[in-house]
Amino acid sequence: MVFSRGDVSGHEDQAIDHHDPRAKITIVSWDGPDDPGNPYNWSLRQKWTLTVLSVFATFITMTNGTIITVAHEAINEHFGISDASFPHSYWPVTSWAIGGAFSSMLVMPLMEDFGVRWVFLLTYAIFLCFVVPQAVAQSFAALVVTRFFAGGCVAILANTAATVIGNVWDSERSRNMPVSIYILTYLAGSSVGPVIGSPIFQFLSWRWIGYIQLMWHGVCFPVFFFFFKECRGIAILAQRARVLRRNGKKAYSQHEIDSQETSMLRIVARSATRPVVLFFTESVVFVSTLWSAFTVGTLYLFTQSVEQVFAGLYGWTPSQAGYVQAAIVIGECIGWVGTLFSGKLYFNSASRNTEVPGTPIPEARLYLAILGGMFGISGGMFTYAWTSYPDLPWIAPAVGLAMAGAGSVIVVTGISDYVVDAYSKYAGSAIGLIAAGENVFSGFLPLAAMSMYSQLGFQWASTLLAFISLTLSFAPILVLVWGREIRARSPFMKEAIIERRKSIDSV
Template identity: 80%
Template sequence: MVFTRGDVSGEVEETIDHHDPGANIEVVTWDGPEDPGNPYNWSLRQKWTLTLLASFATFITMMNGTIITVAHETINSEFGISDASFPNSYWPVSSWAVGGGCFSLLILPLMEDFGVRWVFLSSWLIFICFVIPQAVAQNFATLIVTRFFAGGCVAILANTAATVIGNLWDTERSRNIPVSLYIVTYLVGASVGPVVGAPIYEFLSWRWIGYLQIIWYGALFPIYFILFKECRGIAILGSRAKALRKQGRMAYTQHEIDSEGKSIWRIVGRSATRPLVMYFTESVVFFSGMWSAFTVGTLYLFTQSVEQVFAGLYGWSPSQAGYVQGAIVIGECIGWVGTLFSGRLYFNSASRNTEDPGKPIPEARLYLAIISGVLGLSGGMFVYAWTSYTYLPWIAPAIGLAMVGAGSVIVVTGISDYVVDAYAKYAGSAVGIIVTGENTFSAFLPLAAMSMYSNLGFQWASTLLAFISLALSLAPILFLVYGREIRARSPFMKEAMIEKRRKSVESV
């Protein structure tokens, strides 16, 4: 998940002006603070329409990643694939997640320079083109290759909501609910895939999972084409400048002036390398990335372990195992309510902030996330582990799954909000590498599920995951204790904090 704010591109670069100094250049800006064309000044109805459209796109496209998992037995049989010694049937999901990790770093930065609407709509059409082969594939390799590119497109489509929110909502308070809504649709979309895929597979066939996706993605495209407006400020101003140049005026936006002489590859290259630098030099980014990646990766692991556990304990079919993953979805919806309470804790911390009086403490975003990591994620995995016995009803381990679902939403929301608040203008780069980690764990962690649950047993395999989750949930306590010192040593955080204070003074 990538979250960017407004028109911040993530770095401060020198202004390179190749224009004739004597030329009468007109810099196109907003027509005052109340300019109705500025997305920050749009009506609440317009803002919520675009926010809900983007969030629904996140939900419906993330489903593509896991919806096919319930049909793995039939796909294996048709294409001669064996899971006897290794879960080869998961490779289409792994390639999907790897594609998402690659494209999130390479393509998403383009939205900052070219706007949201056309990148989004183009990605939607390309996505449909790669869903079609998933329905008509004649060999297993086709599934793996086409799902790599489909996952790349979904990385753009699903994370567009974050960019839209940053472009529409100008304060932390106004962004609180939209951001939490985006994250819950992101996680629910991934978890609900097997639940939706189960009845399609059971009553139709595995190919109809692809056919129906083609139908609903194709039907939704005209709706998005009509209603999905451009909300990126530099793109809107760029259109105004282009119209003025057609009238013969030397009109340019400041972004166009600053970007002159810079190739698109240089822009993308800088955007792709900075996250790697931050990951290996910033302790906050590293530990937050590991925590979030393991959390999201575990949700994908359940697409493998749930079937293995419930088939082994109760003799359930893949379709029935798909249905029970609805417990995770229910938990994630409950967790979304918890994120609203977490927001209150964060804003109330402003009264206790002695470092920057009147401003919320960035680490306050982690209060409920740490508790939810311990009780929800780790606690849910312990429940899932030690209720996995044949003499206990199926609802017992399902409750553990729901606890994990609730904890995951609160944890991922807390991490995202904390990193955004701490790194401000560098948030896009910081969260960008976190997204790459999430996709990497989603791609490869589930490949270990079969051997783990076979060799360690249902109880100890889940217990191992619970202890890892517990360690990752307790590590951020160091951020609470040493948060001020960590921010003082971080060049990225210091520069971001100075920039935030400057903007705060200018707004006053």
């Protein structure tokens, strides 16, 4: 998930110094602070329309990652693939996730320089092209390869909502609800994939999973085309400048001038290398990446372990195991309610902040996340583990799934919000890194599920995962205790503190 706050603050039009070689160029900017074209000044109806469209796109595209997992046996049989010694049937999901890891780091910066609308629409059209081979693939290799590119497209489409939210909502308080809804749709989209795929596979065939996806994505494209407005400030100003140039005026936005002095290759290179620097030099980013990546990877692991556990205990079919994963989605919805309470704790912390008085303490974002990790994910995995007995009803391990689902939303929301608040200017790079980590864990962690649950047993395999999650949940407690000292040593966090102080002084 990549959060990016749009640069939509403008100034009055100004001309370049006549001694400059670019003399007589008009700089196009906002027509004052109340310019209705500035996305921050849009009506609530306009803001929520674009927000709902973007989070809906997140939800429907994320289902593409896991929707085919319920049909793995039929796909194996059709292409002559065996899972006897290794879960080869999961490679289409692994390639999908790895494609997402690459594109989120390399392509997302294009939205920063060219705007959101056309990057989104072009990516969506390409995604549609790669949904077709998922239905008609004539070889397993073709399915794996096309899924790689589809996953790359989905990473861009799913993260568009984060960019939109940063561009149209101008304060932490106003962004709190949209961000929590976005993360819910991001995680629930992956978890609901098997639930949607189960009836399609049960009553039709595995190829119809691709056909029906093509139908609903195709129907949605005209909706996005006509209602998905541009919301990136620099793109709107560049569009105004182009209109003036067509009328014979030498007008440019400041971003257009700056872009002429910096090559796109350099921009992309800078965007791609900064996350690596953050990962190896910032302990907070390192821990946050591992914690969030393991959390999301666990949700994908359920697509493998749930079928193995419920088939082994109750003799369920893959479709029945797909249906029970609705418990995860229900838990995620419950967890979303918890994130609203987390936001209240965060904003109330402003009264206790002595570092930057009047602003919330960044670490307050982690209060509920730590509890969500301990009692939600870890507690849910322990419940899932020690209720996995054939003499106990199926609802018992399903409760464990719901607990893990609730914890996942609380944890990922807390991590994302904290990193955005603590790193501010570099939030896009930090969150881009976390998104890449989530994709890598989602792609490879489930590959170990079959051997783990076969060799360790249902109880101890889930217990191992619970202990790992519990350990990761304890690490952020150190951030709560020494958060101020950690920020004082971090050059990236220092910039965020300076920006906060400036914003307070300017009010």
